Amino acid sequence: MRLLLGAYALGALAPEEDRRVMDHLAGCDLCGAAxxxxxxxxxxxxxxxEDDLL
Known part of the structure; x- marks a missing residue:
């Protein structure tokens, strides 16, 4: 689940993955802190x- 947190923060997950991460964060303090x-x-x-990111 922790591998998905960056994409979740950026809003880059598919809706079903987004929901799965959100549900997980509701009950996992370690992932919530991450x-x-x-x-x-x-x-x-x-x-x-864009130039700053190159």
Whole structure:
């Protein structure tokens, strides 16, 4: 499940995978903590332009 957390934070999962991760996070403190570490990435990435990512 932890392998999906980055994609989940970016909103890049298919709806059924998204739901599965969301359900798992509701009951797993370890994955919840790991998710909190990457949850802010979309807003940080939004500050970058394409040249910053190369």
């Amino acid at each position: 998710y909190q570490e990457v949850a802010g990435m979309p807003s940080l990435l939004a500050l970058c332009d």
